[in-house]
Amino acid sequence: MQSPLCLSSGPQAPGPRIGATRRRPRLLRARRQLAHLRPHGSVSVDTRTDGGAHLFGGLELFWDRDKDHLDADHIPVWWQLHLGADADFWRAGAMRLGWTANVDTRINTVSSVERNITALPALVGGYDGQNFQAALEGGAGWYFLEIDDDAPRELGYDRSTLRHSTFAYAATAKARLKLGDIWSLSGFARGWWNNHGELERHYQAALRLDVGHWMGGGSMKQPAFVLSADSYKYNLDPYNRAGLPPVLRWNDDLMIRLVFESKW
Numbered sequence: 001m002q003s004p005l006c007l008s009s010g011p012q013a014p015g016p017r018i019g020a021t022r023r024r025p026r027l028l029r030a031r032r033q034l035a036h037l038r039p040h041g042s043v044s045v046d047t048r049t050d051g052g053a054h055l056f057g058g059l060e061l062f063w064d065r066d067k068d069h070l071d072a073d074h075i076p077v078w079w080q081l082h083l084g085a086d087a088d089f090w091r092a093g094a095m096r097l098g099w100t101a102n103v104d105t106r107i108n109t110v111s112s113v114e115r116n117i118t119a120l121p122a123l124v125g126g127y128d129g130q131n132f133q134a135a136l137e138g139g140a141g142w143y144f145l146e147i148d149d150d151a152p153r154e155l156g157y158d159r160s161t162l163r164h165s166t167f168a169y170a171a172t173a174k175a176r177l178k179l180g181d182i183w184s185l186s187g188f189a190r191g192w193w194n195n196h197g198e199l200e201r202h203y204q205a206a207l208r209l210d211v212g213h214w215m216g217g218g219s220m221k222q223p224a225f226v227l228s229a230d231s232y233k234y235n236l237d238p239y240n241r242a243g244l245p246p247v248l249r250w251n252d253d254l255m256i257r258l259v260f261e262s263k264w
Contacts, residue, residue, distance in 0.1 A: 039063050040257060057083040064110045078108040086124065098124045100137060111253035113234075114148040114162075116200075118192070120170050131178040136171075143168035143192050143199055147239055152247045157239075162247070164238045168194045182210040201233045221263040230255045 044058030060080040086100035099121070106116040122139025143166050149159040169192070176186040188204040206228035215223045233252040240246050 040259065042259075051087075053085055053087045055085050057081075075108060078106075078110065080107075081105045094128050096124075096126045096128065098126070100124050100139075108148075109253070111232075111250070112148040112151060112248055113145070113253075115144065115146040117144040118142065118170075122170065122172070132176070134173075134175040136173055138169075138171050140167065140169045142166075143170075143194070145200070145234065147236070147247060152239075155247070156244050157241065157247060161241060162239055166194045166199070168192050168199055182213070184208045184210075196238075198235050200235065201231075203231045205229050219264055223260070223262040226257075226259050226261055228257050228259075230257075 040060065040062050042058055042060035044056070046054075046056045048054050058081070062078050062080075064076050064078060082102065082104050084100060084102040086098060088096045088098035090097040101121040103119050104117070106113055108114065109116075118141065120139050120141035122137040122141075124135055124137045126135035127133065143164075145164050147162040149157065149162055152162060153159070170190060172188070172190040174186075174188050176184060178184050184207075186204075186206045186208070188202070190202045192199040192201075206226055209225045211223050211225060212221075231252065231254050236247055236251050
């Protein structure tokens with residue numbers, strides 16, 4: 001479980017500039033780019049079946065303060081849900097081959113992502129050393145991204161054109177390096193593509209400090225502080241329409257978090 005301690009930013013600086021939106025002040029649009037302090041909480045589960053399959057999942061909730069005249073009924077909560085399973089079908093020493101299946105969602109984010117849902121089964125090749133672990137994954141699944149219509153409708157877009165659902169391919173790289181007894185550094189990179197080109201890129205880096213020697217004992221197990229950064233970049237070409245400005249001023253977002261986590 002993670003405590004609600006979070007420092008997160010809004011979207012990164014906008015991509016290529018476009019003309020000003022109708023009836024929307026430039027200052028108000030730029031406000032969505034600024035960083036904000038937001039509380040954050042999450043809960044996760046991690047277990048193994050008697051047959052050796054690894055089951056895991058997590059729900060993260062975020063509170064935001066993003067308010068403007070375009071959406072007076074904005075719900076100031078957005079969330080991420082992750083469900084998955086994996087198992088090995090071959091292992092020799094530190095080397096392994098296996099499979100994984102994951103469902104991920106991001107809903108109602110402050111960076112104009114209304115819904116981002118992916119389902120991905122993949123084959124995995126990994127190395128699990130004592131101080132270094134790494135894995136490569138490749139698979140094909142379902143990719144869905146819906147853009148929030150608050151800003152685009154001011155430009156003439158209809159909500160029905162802001163959804164993109166497609167069969168897609170994904171490649172993932174993961175790595176973790178142990179830095180002494182209490183520090184570790186991890187990284188994650190994933191790209192999504194379909195037959196028309198790239199859909200999305202996601203990068204994550206995290207620095208973990210184990211504080212069990214200070215705070216261990218009682219009901220808390222493996223307590224740690226984790227500083228992480230997640231960067232997303234989207235291909236918005238499927239949403240742009242001829243004769244209209246680009247659907248959004250940006251095509252990426254960045255979230256930085258500082259959390260305290262512990263097993264119970």
